[in-house]
Amino acid sequence: GQNIDQPTEMTATEGAIVQINCTYQTSGFNGLFWYQQHAGEAPTFLSYNVLDGLEEKGRFSSFLSRSKGYSYLLLKELQMKDSASYLCAAMDSNYQLIWGAGTKLIIKP
């Protein structure tokens, strides 16, 4: 079957670094997405990886290992506004997204 696993909740301190892990199993693979979702709002796109390696975009970086079915989202220099849920989603062979339940990130001052 198809499955995405990510931690339910994480806590970090303002100014620190946090890594949110995601493992996936899909029928075929066409890329791994990370989205940010603030409470009561729609998900917004953060990153896309289809090849192995690290993609850096400002304070956010995303890593993919296709052989391990593993990705992580790295957030640096955490700010209070980064408090949100982070959704991992893998695109299967039909170009449909399979979504994880999301990781709620709590930032403490």
Add this chain to the structure above:
Amino acid sequence: IAGITQAPTSQILAAGRRMTLRCTQDMRHNAMYWYRQDLGLGLRLIHYSNTAGTTGKGEVPDGYSVSRANTDDFPLTLASAVPSQTSVYFCASSDHSGSGSNEQFFGPGTRLTVL
């Protein structure tokens, strides 16, 4: 319009009533999707459309129907609402042109309560 709009923003509905959630995009994306999001669960795909005139069933299609008469609009209909359909509904679209990431863009959501 810029992006995707959904209507209504929220709705309280009596069980057994018919309801249509509206979704319109102005990005000329060929693919559109309807998801529901429930606490503790990931986004679950209800129905999708890869191009105008075609639709397909997602993970949780029962009790819902869709149509795609043109590129811009993708309404979702609940024929006879039940309390288990209480959820937040998101419409999304993406450009399956063969280039780029196939990133999905989301509407603001409709919060539906069925009593």
